[in-house]
Amino acid sequence: xxxxxxxxxxxxxxxxxxxxxxxxxxxxxxxxxxxxxxxxxxxxxxxxxxxxxxxxxxxxxxxxxxxxxxxxxxxxxxxxxxxxxxxxxxxxxxxxxxxxxxxxxxxxxxxxxxxxxxxxxxxxxxxxxxxxxxxxxxxxxxxxxxxxxxxxxxxxxxxxxxxxxxxxxxxxxxxxxxxxxxxxxxxxxxxxxxxxxxxxxxxxxxxxxxxxxxxxxxxxxxxxxxxxxxxxxxxxxxxxxxxxxxxxxxxxxxxxxxxxxxxxxxxxxxxxxxxxxxxxxxxxxxxxxxxxxxxxxxxxxxxxxxxxxxxxxxxxxxx
Amino acid sequence: xxxxxxxxxxxxxxxxxxxxxxxxxxxxxxxxxxxxxxxxxxxxxxxxxxxxxxxxxxxxxxxxxxxxxxxxxxxxxxxxxxxxxxxxxxxxxxxxxxxxxxxxxxxxxxxxxxxxxxxxxxxxxxxxxxxxxxxxxxxxxxxxxxxxxxxxxxxxxxxxxxxxxxxxxxxxxxxxxxxxxxxxxxxxxxxxxxxxxxxxxxxxxxxxxxxxxxxxxxxxxxxxxxxxxxxxxxxxxxxxxxxxxxxxxxxxxxxxxxxxxxxxxxxxxxxxxxxxxxxxxxxxxxxxxxxxxxxxxxxxxxxxxxxxxxxxxxxxxxxxxxxxxxxxxxxxxxxxxxxxxxxxxxxxxxxxxxxxxxxxxxxxxxxxxxxxxxxxxxxxxxxxxxxxxxxxxxxxxxxxxxxxxxxxxxxxxxxxxxxxxxxxxxxxx
Numbered sequence: 001x002x003x004x005x006x007x008x009x010x011x012x013x014x015x016x017x018x019x020x021x022x023x024x025x026x027x028x029x030x031x032x033x034x035x036x037x038x039x040x041x042x043x044x045x046x047x048x049x050x051x052x053x054x055x056x057x058x059x060x061x062x063x064x065x066x067x068x069x070x071x072x073x074x075x076x077x078x079x080x081x082x083x084x085x086x087x088x089x090x091x092x093x094x095x096x097x098x099x100x101x102x103x104x105x106x107x108x109x110x111x112x113x114x115x116x117x118x119x120x121x122x123x124x125x126x127x128x129x130x131x132x133x134x135x136x137x138x139x140x141x142x143x144x145x146x147x148x149x150x151x152x153x154x155x156x157x158x159x160x161x162x163x164x165x166x167x168x169x170x171x172x173x174x175x176x177x178x179x180x181x182x183x184x185x186x187x188x189x190x191x192x193x194x195x196x197x198x199x200x201x202x203x204x205x206x207x208x209x210x211x212x213x214x215x216x217x218x219x220x221x222x223x224x225x226x227x228x229x230x231x232x233x234x235x236x237x238x239x240x241x242x243x244x245x246x247x248x249x250x251x252x253x254x255x256x257x258x259x260x261x262x263x264x265x266x267x268x269x270x271x272x273x274x275x276x277x278x279x280x281x282x283x284x285x286x287x288x289x290x291x292x293x294x295x296x297x298x299x300x301x302x303x304x305x306x307x308x309x310x311x312x313x314x315x316x317x318x319x
Numbered sequence: 320x321x322x323x324x325x326x327x328x329x330x331x332x333x334x335x336x337x338x339x340x341x342x343x344x345x346x347x348x349x350x351x352x353x354x355x356x357x358x359x360x361x362x363x364x365x366x367x368x369x370x371x372x373x374x375x376x377x378x379x380x381x382x383x384x385x386x387x388x389x390x391x392x393x394x395x396x397x398x399x400x401x402x403x404x405x406x407x408x409x410x411x412x413x414x415x416x417x418x419x420x421x422x423x424x425x426x427x428x429x430x431x432x433x434x435x436x437x438x439x440x441x442x443x444x445x446x447x448x449x450x451x452x453x454x455x456x457x458x459x460x461x462x463x464x465x466x467x468x469x470x471x472x473x474x475x476x477x478x479x480x481x482x483x484x485x486x487x488x489x490x491x492x493x494x495x496x497x498x499x500x501x502x503x504x505x506x507x508x509x510x511x512x513x514x515x516x517x518x519x520x521x522x523x524x525x526x527x528x529x530x531x532x533x534x535x536x537x538x539x540x541x542x543x544x545x546x547x548x549x550x551x552x553x554x555x556x557x558x559x560x561x562x563x564x565x566x567x568x569x570x571x572x573x574x575x576x577x578x579x580x581x582x583x584x585x586x587x588x589x590x591x592x593x594x595x596x597x598x599x600x601x602x603x604x605x606x607x608x609x610x611x612x613x614x615x616x617x618x619x620x621x622x623x624x625x626x627x628x629x630x631x632x633x634x635x636x637x638x639x640x641x642x643x644x645x646x647x648x649x650x651x652x653x654x655x656x657x658x659x660x661x662x663x664x665x666x667x668x669x670x671x672x673x674x675x676x677x678x679x680x681x682x683x684x685x686x687x688x689x690x691x692x693x694x695x696x697x698x699x700x701x702x703x704x705x706x707x708x709x710x711x712x713x714x715x716x717x718x719x720x721x722x723x724x725x726x727x728x729x730x731x732x733x734x735x736x737x738x739x740x741x742x743x744x745x746x747x748x
Contacts, residue, residue: 068422068426068731068736069405069424069426069427070405070427082736096743096747096748099747159590159596163594163595163596164594164595164596165594165595183524183579186596187579187580187596265583266587268580269578269579269580269581270530270580270581270582270583270746271573271578271580271746272746273743273746277743277746278743281532281742281743281746282739283402284399285398285735285736285739286401286405286423287736287739
């Protein structure tokens, strides 16, 4: 990090560097707090206009009533009560919303564990085994390939591979490992997790890689000199220092997977429910308050997960 | 309802297109206020909101040539079209939508009914829309939101559907079709004649249904009724108990592994069928044609319980008036004058004014598509690609047989809200 950015960081910690407003200011001295506000201002305004205000609207609308064709701006908990319909009556069986969230959490957890594992080792390889900066860049860019195609194309592309008459099945049948094509390869939780991992490992790789390249190599040498084994160095030096990257990557993956409905829909053959799917169906039926209520519920749950994660690592401090 | 989702993947392009259209319009109107003499050269532009069904580039090009009206398509899925009418009624001029969505759109007051007296061919519109019968006099099933139930309004600004003909028409009919199950005859290898086959354990893990609630529920109802489990008073307007029962049957089948996948997108349905992942599923006519054009056997199977039908038509946004309204009438009149109708007929849909479409088609084409006769020559799509070789016969036969066999129409029910919740449960089960 060069020095001018360091100064900016000190002036307002936690700010994304590069706005440069302060340097453009007149030579007359401004109070430090004013400079900080000025620097944070543009981002704050964007945040306010495109995130906070819409979010407030979503919360307000979630308490409105609705009919077939319009929103009725009168206070109503219908969006929420409809969502939890039958949850008490059906006990001990789980109601739709509980089942849906459990399923979403399960998928989310699986994807998180797998992307973390793969992402960590890919980042480790890039950071410690690839010496040249050019190769590091080139190989990271390779990880973006899954984003080059549209969702529908991607789904269509999986069929020849995982489908009933696909490559994997015909290969397995030919080698005699199975007698009949297996069905769980496609339109199943397996294929959903596979596709999500395929897509989102990249979001793990980048922040973890970013943390790892910033680890002072002399620390690793010191560990080595002190007689630590490779495993001990990994556990006691690299993982703790890569923690911010791990947490940031985890937040990316978890928030995306919690809200995903397209990939889950496409790869699950539209037969697997997800929290995002409920919202989509409601919006399509013009039931905006019910959709908003579900969005609020999803937001609260995701926020709880993120809060738990940031309890483990204070990201602001680590950056 | 229709081949609308197929353009889903293009939504960004569509957005760009529509915003470009808006920008162009804004620029155009700005020029007019500044320089009055430009008025005479003002381009006749109509923003056309609709699903992909009617939106061919050939149609807009021909329209520009014949009338000087430039059509700017705003393409969206069925659900998104309705959403846009509700939330941004000023973002389009002409609306092309389905009759069942009128139950939502008309009460919102965001559309303007058109005057039947200004539609030249109105009296020649097929009686399917006006009387609920085929030109040959066959009565058509009226369960669901059948067009003739919602075709007229009581007055110009009325939000009530009239029970008898008035001059205020909600949607000027354009296109419609009769949908059924698509099957893979090469894999099934036996005749299929009933909707009940969709849940036949023989096809366990090889069946599919479409995941658009207001269409899927109708297919589900056809299946339930065909299997003799229940007889609905009106499939298109179920009671809560009937919705529960229908979804229970479907949920049990889903849990038993009957369905390979549900589909939502035109291309998904094509690929499921073409790859052999499914062998029987709800389908749309052009999707069947597409599978067949890949050299794979696929039949749009007529079933003894009848077809599920859909229909769409034109109206205009309430914000349209003056010269623009006149252009809208000019455009609708042009649309019914034959070129577009022939174009739609050649895709396997049906046009609202049969006489003008016929005049724009070759006799052998008419005989194949409309009369159910064996093709004398190779049948080509509007873009010139080969659809069927000479000798082929259209699945389901003639117009009379197909439209006369319609049992129900896509519908928005009174209990729509409840139905959507139950549909979500079905997906989550």
